[in-house]
Structure formats: structure tokens, C-alpha cells
Amino acid sequence: MPEFFEEDEEEEEERLPRLDADEVKMRMAPYPSGPLHIGNARMVILNDEYVKRNDGELVLFYDDTIGSETKQLLPDAYDMIKEGLEWLDVEWHETHYKSERMETYYEYGKKILEMGEAYVCECDQKTLQEKRRDGKECEHRDRPKEKNLELWEMMLEGEISEGEAVVRLKTDMDHPDPAFRDRVLFRISEKEHPRVGNEYTVWPLLEFSWAIDDHLLGMTHILRGKDLVIEDRMEEYIWDLFGWEKPEFLHYGMLRLENVNLSKSEFQQKVKNDEFKGWDDPRTWSMQSLKRRGIQPEAIRDFILEFGMSETDIEVPPSKLYAKNRELIDSEANRYFFIPDPVGIELVGDLEMEKAKISRHPSDPDRGYRELDTKKTVFIPRKEWNQHQNEEVRLKNFCNIQLEGKEGKITGYENKDILKIQWLSDGIDVQLEYPDMSVKEGIGENNLDETKKGDIIQFERIGFVKIEKSDTFYAVYGHR
RNA sequence: GCUCCUGUAGUGUAGUCCGGCCAACCAUCUUGGCCUCUCGAGCCAAAGACCCGGGUUCGAAUCCCGGCGGGAGCACCA
Incomplete structure (x- = not known):
């Protein structure tokens, strides 16, 4: 019977395109606002599979910058995420926290300002959006870098308050893609962070922190959902500025569960006000909740792997997951x-x-x-x-x-x-x-x-x- | 509106790069039948798809052009 197993494996293997690389180092970057749910499982399992099949290394990188009003960090999420990963049998080799690397971001932020490739913008949010939509430059764009560096220091010193200034990358306000027009690199948030408290008020946005970290940590392949493709171009732009070598990008399409709305911020609210009984409430679709229901981690892996790396957006009924699980438990369950x-x-x-x-x-x-x-x-x-x-x-x-x-x-x-x-x-x-x-x-x-x-x-x-x-x-x- | 991505059976996939072996794979779903003292499992069978229109070619799911559909981005979120 061994030939049957071999065939099976080959089939599985083909669902994921081979990586043409000697070394593979990848990272998964959950935002700790809640435990991993079935939607996050795709990112996690795909990373894990690629790394395992290529003898590579995987980094767990908590993407714990300060977030926003709608996306709030949750102190317990750090451990719940880890618990979910272990349960899914994901193996990782290093753990990092964005919140521990602020000085690094500041260092490169300053460099980019010195290069004259970014500027401090004091437009309010609404003005910024309007100008972006219309492709119009604002009056802050052309000021001398000395002035920018001065304002940057003021930001870091806390002399400018939340909402009053941001650092923007000088791409092109006339860029055909409105999404790519002078994106924000840093902004000010006076919120308290669960790990570093009030030590920092200037926080990077994910595009900047990733551009820096993916290079510094030596990533070879970056796997991300289609919703984040613009980050590819942001990273490439910044790498070019610094003259850095570029990793390879891999994308997967959006995955939805039929009649299921997966929103961590919404779940966070509901857990907080007792509408949900906790993070293992089945309605959160968290790993913890799936475990309670007797779903096997292997079933989740099979389920995810079946979709492969297609960039097509898909919507599948949860019964697909149940079918995978039934295969595993039917023979065991009395x-x-x-x-x-x-x-x-x-x-x-x-x-x-x-x-x-x-x-x-x-x-x-x-x-x-x-x-x-x-x-x-x-x-x-x-x-x-x-x-x-x-x-x-x-x-x-x-x-x-x-x-x-x-x-x-x-x-x-x-x-x-x-x-x-x-x-x-x-x-x-x-x-x-x-x-x-x-x-x-x-x-x-x-x-x-x-x-x-x-x-x-x-x-x-x-x-x-x-x-x-x-x-x-x-x-x-x-x-x- | 602009930018990018995507379009194979109900669903999810293989095939698309390098056109013919594709009257199109597999799984699931559905419908019959068998088996089983579960609405579970197993077995057999059937049904079911290349978004549309042009073009290139002896030949196109595969290449080109044009439509149309779906998704994402255009946040001081990730």
C-alpha cells in the first residue's frame, strides 16, 4: 500500500506551488486583538506548510502596534494566539513583538526623513483624505527636511499631540492608484499599550514596520492575503529607497465562511459585554471554541489546504469543515x-x-x-x-x-x-x-x-x- | 470614480505559464440503488462546468482584444 500514500502526498503537494529557493524564512503576524479564528487559520497554516515543506524557518511576529479605536489590543490575546498555534501543530522558531522594536522603526524613520523621502504632514484626517482623492499635494509636502526632522523630534518628544501630525512617504500625489498616494508611515497615539504602557506615542503603521522588519529579519518569502497587496508595493518602494534586496511575495484570496461574520473587534465587544460567554464561545470560531466542539486540528489543516494558494475569493459552507472532521472522528467515536x-x-x-x-x-x-x-x-x-x-x-x-x-x-x-x-x-x-x-x-x-x-x-x-x-x-x- | 486581483459543475479544486492526450480531474453536494437496527459510516451509479463576444490557429478552458460578473484597496486599522 505505500504507493497510495505517496500519491496522496504528491497531490497535496501540488496544491501549493513549489518555492524556488535554497533558504526559506517566513513570518506570520497576528494582531493580538483576540485568539486565532478560522479565518486566521489560513494565514497560519499556509505559512507553516510552506516552511515545513522547504525545511525553512518560521517567525511568530506579534503585530502589536497600537491599533485603532476599532482594532483594540487585548492583553490576553498573546497567550490565546500561542495556544491556538500549538493546538494547530504549527512550529515556529522565533518570536518577536513589534512593540519591542520601536527604536528600530524610529531609526529608519529618521533616515527616510533625512533622505527627503518622507515628510511630516499636519493636515487633519479629512483634508488628507480629500487631497488624496483629488491627487493634490498639501503645503507640508515641500518643506525642507530640516524642518521635517525638527517636527519629527517634536513628535517623539510628545510636543505634538494625537491627530495633529503624521509622517508620510513621498510617493506621488498624482499616482494613478489613489490608495498609493503618500501613505502614512507613522502617527501619534496616546493610548496605553498592554506591553509597553505609555512609553511611546509615535507608532508606525504596518507598511513601514514590515518594510523594515522583513529586511532586518531576513525574510525570503512573504505570504499575505489579497487584501494586503498594496503593502507589497509599499515595501518594495521602501526597500528600493534603502537599496535592499527583495523577498518574494505570495498571495491567497479572501476566504469567507457562509453565513458567518468573522470580526475580531466585534467579538471583542461581545465578549466584553457578556453577549458571548467568552473567547471559547462557538460563535467566535476561535481555535479554542473549535477545540471545545471536538474539531480536530488536522481537520482544520485539511480544510485550509484544500483551497490551495488560489487568489480567487471563495465562500465555503462550514459543513465542509465538518466533513473533514467527520472523516477523522467517525471511526473513533462510540x-x-x-x-x-x-x-x-x-x-x-x-x-x-x-x-x-x-x-x-x-x-x-x-x-x-x-x-x-x-x-x-x-x-x-x-x-x-x-x-x-x-x-x-x-x-x-x-x-x-x-x-x-x-x-x-x-x-x-x-x-x-x-x-x-x-x-x-x-x-x-x-x-x-x-x-x-x-x-x-x-x-x-x-x-x-x-x-x-x-x-x-x-x-x-x-x-x-x-x-x-x-x-x-x-x-x-x-x-x- | 480610480487602482489592483479574479472568473472551470450548487460548493471547493485540477488543468491555464509551455495550445492538441480535456467530449475536462478529484472532493463535497444532489438524486437513485446496495449495505447498515442512527438522520453516522461504507459501496455502486447518475446528474452537473470551461462568464460572454470577437480574433489568431489545422486545433483554444489554455494565447490576444473587447465586454460583463465577483472581490479587495483608496483608514492617522491590521
């Missing part, structure tokens, strides 16, 4: 009965069985059987009880009944080709949490005591769940 919203019915007729025997896993008889008590009173899900009145259904592995109100008339014991439902005569209280955070109460079979916290099992006819607490039985729904 089967049990869970009756959500149970209704008790009385069986009418002779009980011919004392116990019902059902295999723990239908495809693996070696795992043996679980036994269920058969008594005159059995509980079935309210949904089925409602939907199948005056119909014959089969209590799986037990008997066939004709449902009439709160009675079930036993019509036989032989396996028949009719609807089979789960049932219980007794059991334990079970709570099942769904991805929308609603919790369904019901009873689960007594055999659940053979499971333990962290196990992934299947509630028959319901779906795969992960056991979060086994004393007061609490499980988290993964998917069907």
Missing part, C-alpha cells in the same frame, strides 16, 4: 443514546426482552456492546413523539411500537424497515450545548459513565459531541 426533551410513554404488550444490546460502534464489533434496561416506561424525543403519532416506529434494537398518544403498542420485535429512534427507560441528566449557545436538556443512557471528559462520542441520530464535564454530564455539539 455511539450512545441521548433523548433531548424526553417524553415518557407506556408500552402496551408483553416485554420479551430484559435488556437491549447495541454495539458501541456499528463498524467495529470488537468494541463490544452496551446494554439498556427495557421497562414498561420509555422516554423518546418529543420531536419524534409529535411527528409520528399513529405511526409505527422502531425503538432501535428493542421493539416496534404503534404510537398512540402516551402509549406505545408493541407490534413486534423483529427488525423492520421503518423509522428507528433512540429511546431509554432510565438514564442520567445530560445537557448539550449547541453552537448558538443554546443548551438542550435531556437524558442520556447510563452507559455514559464509561466515558470521560474530553471524549468525542456520537449521540445517535443527533451528532458528534465532545464531553466537557462528565460528573454533571455536559457535552458540546460539534456537527452531524
Whole structure:
């Protein structure tokens, strides 16, 4: 069988174009405003795969500049990101923080001002935008570099306050691409930073910090989403200014999950005001939340890798991820009965069985059987009880009944080709949490005591769940 | 509006660079059937696509031109 494996690997390999390079050093740069979510996973996994396949090195670079009102740093995010990376089995070799490298940015910021390639602009935000749109230069653009350096020092000294001045790169106010017209390199923010407090008020924007760091840290390949392509040109422009060698760029298209809105800043708000139960709330799609639901990290990797490196924008249903996960867990998960919203019915007729025997896993008889008590009173899900009145259904592995109100008339014991439902005569209280955070109460079979916290099992006819607490039985729904 | 990217079945991909072996790959989805005492898994089968229009060529999903569609950027966010 080895040839099958080889074929598989080759196929996978082709999804990612080969890197034509002797050395590979790449970096992933999460912004610590929350844990990694499924959307961030693409950036992370692609970097990791490229590096692993090319024997390269990977840098974890916390992109923790000061952010904005809408994008707020979150102190806990640093560790949550790390936790997510470890869970995804991403290997990295160095860790850096933008917030620790401010002096470096200042050094090169000053150089670029000395070169006369940048200027301090005191236009207010609105004016700046208008002039950019109209392709008009402002009066600050042409002032002598001595004046610029003077103002720069004032910025650093805190003599100019937030919003009153920025440093802009002198590209071309007439550039055909309005997005590329004299972009901002530094701006002032008086906000407190979770790691360096109030030590700095002048902060670089990502285009500048990346231009410097990607060179200084010796990146060979830069992987980024299509939404950041303009940063390529910004970096190249700055590298040319300094006469630096250029790494290679790789891009991937935008990935959306159908009917899912992934916004970390929005999630941050909702976690803060308790609308979400925390960062492992399934609605955040964080690695932490996926882990709770019993999604395997390998499933996420497979899911992401299937999209390859195409620059096409895609929208996929979450069920695609579930399909990958099911492949991994179906053979592992033992089967049990869970009756959500149970209704008790009385069986009418002779009980011919004392116990019902059902295999723990239908495809693996070696795992043996679980036994269920058969008594005159059995509980079935309210949904089925409602939907199948005056119909014959089969209590799986037990008997066939004709449902009439709160009675079930036993019509036989032989396996028949009719609807089979789960049932219980007794059991334990079970709570099942769904991805929308609603919790369904019901009873689960007594055999659940053979499971333990962290196990992934299947509630028959319901779906795969992960056991979060086994004393007061609490499980988290993964998917069907 | 301007700039850049992108357009293969419902969805996601392979093929596009270096035109013919593409009446187009694989997965998933859907529909039948088999199997199974789960609405899970497995097996078999079917259905389903090269955005449109020109051009080049013996021959175009692949090259050229023009449309049209989708996305992103035009933040003192990342």
C-alpha cells in the first residue's frame, strides 16, 4: 500500500506551488486583538506548510502596534494566539513583538526623513483624505527636511499631540492608484499599550514596520492575503529607497465562511459585554471554541489546504469543515443514546426482552456492546413523539411500537424497515450545548459513565459531541 | 470614480505559464440503488462546468482584444 500514500502526498503537494529557493524564512503576524479564528487559520497554516515543506524557518511576529479605536489590543490575546498555534501543530522558531522594536522603526524613520523621502504632514484626517482623492499635494509636502526632522523630534518628544501630525512617504500625489498616494508611515497615539504602557506615542503603521522588519529579519518569502497587496508595493518602494534586496511575495484570496461574520473587534465587544460567554464561545470560531466542539486540528489543516494558494475569493459552507472532521472522528467515536426533551410513554404488550444490546460502534464489533434496561416506561424525543403519532416506529434494537398518544403498542420485535429512534427507560441528566449557545436538556443512557471528559462520542441520530464535564454530564455539539 | 486581483459543475479544486492526450480531474453536494437496527459510516451509479463576444490557429478552458460578473484597496486599522 505505500504507493497510495505517496500519491496522496504528491497531490497535496501540488496544491501549493513549489518555492524556488535554497533558504526559506517566513513570518506570520497576528494582531493580538483576540485568539486565532478560522479565518486566521489560513494565514497560519499556509505559512507553516510552506516552511515545513522547504525545511525553512518560521517567525511568530506579534503585530502589536497600537491599533485603532476599532482594532483594540487585548492583553490576553498573546497567550490565546500561542495556544491556538500549538493546538494547530504549527512550529515556529522565533518570536518577536513589534512593540519591542520601536527604536528600530524610529531609526529608519529618521533616515527616510533625512533622505527627503518622507515628510511630516499636519493636515487633519479629512483634508488628507480629500487631497488624496483629488491627487493634490498639501503645503507640508515641500518643506525642507530640516524642518521635517525638527517636527519629527517634536513628535517623539510628545510636543505634538494625537491627530495633529503624521509622517508620510513621498510617493506621488498624482499616482494613478489613489490608495498609493503618500501613505502614512507613522502617527501619534496616546493610548496605553498592554506591553509597553505609555512609553511611546509615535507608532508606525504596518507598511513601514514590515518594510523594515522583513529586511532586518531576513525574510525570503512573504505570504499575505489579497487584501494586503498594496503593502507589497509599499515595501518594495521602501526597500528600493534603502537599496535592499527583495523577498518574494505570495498571495491567497479572501476566504469567507457562509453565513458567518468573522470580526475580531466585534467579538471583542461581545465578549466584553457578556453577549458571548467568552473567547471559547462557538460563535467566535476561535481555535479554542473549535477545540471545545471536538474539531480536530488536522481537520482544520485539511480544510485550509484544500483551497490551495488560489487568489480567487471563495465562500465555503462550514459543513465542509465538518466533513473533514467527520472523516477523522467517525471511526473513533462510540455511539450512545441521548433523548433531548424526553417524553415518557407506556408500552402496551408483553416485554420479551430484559435488556437491549447495541454495539458501541456499528463498524467495529470488537468494541463490544452496551446494554439498556427495557421497562414498561420509555422516554423518546418529543420531536419524534409529535411527528409520528399513529405511526409505527422502531425503538432501535428493542421493539416496534404503534404510537398512540402516551402509549406505545408493541407490534413486534423483529427488525423492520421503518423509522428507528433512540429511546431509554432510565438514564442520567445530560445537557448539550449547541453552537448558538443554546443548551438542550435531556437524558442520556447510563452507559455514559464509561466515558470521560474530553471524549468525542456520537449521540445517535443527533451528532458528534465532545464531553466537557462528565460528573454533571455536559457535552458540546460539534456537527452531524 | 480610480487602482489592483479574479472568473472551470450548487460548493471547493485540477488543468491555464509551455495550445492538441480535456467530449475536462478529484472532493463535497444532489438524486437513485446496495449495505447498515442512527438522520453516522461504507459501496455502486447518475446528474452537473470551461462568464460572454470577437480574433489568431489545422486545433483554444489554455494565447490576444473587447465586454460583463465577483472581490479587495483608496483608514492617522491590521
